[in-house]
Amino acid sequence: MTIGGVRLLTTVILALVGSGVAPAAPATPAAAAVSLASVVPAPVTATPATGVTYRVTAATAIYTEPGSPAVADVAGQLAAILRRSTGYPMPVVDASSPTPTDGIALLLSGAPASVGNEGYQLDVTTASIAVRANQPAGLFAGVQTLRQLLPPTVESATVQPGPWEVAGGRIVDHPRFAHRGAMLDVARHFLPVAVVKRYIDEIALYKVNRLHLHLSDDQGWRIAVNSWPNLAVYGGSTQVGGGTGGYYTQDEYRQIVAYAAARYVMVVPEIDMPGHTNAALASYAELNCDGVAPKLYTGTKVGFSSLCVSKELTYTFIDQVLGELAALTPGPYLHIGGDEASSTTAADYATFMNRAQQIVAGHGKSVVGWHDIVNAPVLPSTVAQYWGTTTSHAAVAAAAGNGIKIIMSPANRSYLDMKYNSRTRLGQRWAGFIEVQDAYGWDPGAYLSGVGETSVLGVEAPLWTETIETLADVEYMAFPRLPAIAELGWSPASTHDWTSFQQRLGAQGPRWRVMGINYYHSTQVSWPTGS
């Protein structure tokens, strides 16, 4: 159907509605529209307009910033969701004015500068809804908020009865931290592309904008490398527990990157080194200092492997591997791990990390490393990801004092593979139990002594998969704690309040039920009946 045709269709529908010929308003009593105050993450400001409601109807069109394919793509994602659950045509057309008087508008004009590149202003009146932003990323964020202001059934995969009402008012919103991440360990247990895409959909709902993929470890190598084909073919052939493992072809990795980018999620790939490298060492005997390849490993121990720091081949290896990965990764970061290098001497670790950081820079990327990397001299652009369980760490504080940016992933707050409690079947407990309130009850900007807000690039919730094998497992551990971490990354510290959060979190339950998300019904959260 051509744009013109769509406009004609819209005109016809509007005429029908105007003439009263259109179907009468639904008989079902309108459930109270979702409150503006219920959004997760909490917006910077939400000002309800009492008694004002916008109703999405068969006549509703989505108006987009003229000439912006990116905005049209965001609108297309919203239209697909609404068409599927309302059954309405939901045409997407260029806005014919910067101030549309009906429908849902996604515009790159009229937003306050204060919302930056990822924020937005959302206005809901009786006549129209307008999402305004300075960049398409902000419109995407505003659309995630709008989804939450519609009834949970808007997420349904089949047509549901309305009414489709949105409470009136204004939200002006923008993120606190730049890095709001989720990590998936696809090495211990391989997770197929479809699972990764589904997780991207789920984290994007909560304005998470980074997906850190842990692509290699002792138990598996998960990304095809053309110059070292055995890494994936042999190194990716198994996993924890001895299953068949798997790996992403480079095209599949490109698909994941593109799928994430359309949801304003940047992929940060990790090749862990010099430790956590048994899969690589098993794949190429020549990578080992003694020239002997170890067997593939399917257990869950850590710290026993190391690349051979003294061999020049090691640096050719990481240069070629990271070169291919850099070419496949539009984002500015390559994560090179660096954790638990117990089989690498401190001197060798420093030597290795010196060269590895230079190699990454040579491919035009910046390094992220687990915070162990600060034990070696780091480039000014290197980012350290804190995964400790204490609220002080001298070397990390010193690095921050020297201008190094920190991603906060304290294992006893943000590790989604930690059990909720002693009864949780999945997960581990080495960092302690993490119930929802533990995941929410901390401030990334003030958590580590000597690491102030300006040193904190953001937060990230890692999900290690020693005990996690399926999408249902991923969802059980990530929900409801991932939205808690997402709120810490997005919302102002001033909005931080457990009572408010657990109520808003509870209201997400019905949405997750409609979406089929296998979440943990934490007893710390008041879930509405039937959720």
Ligand code: IFG
């Ligand atoms: N620590 C290891 C991970 C994983 C994790 C499980 C880091 C940085 C324990 N390293 O966390 O490989 O095994 O909770």
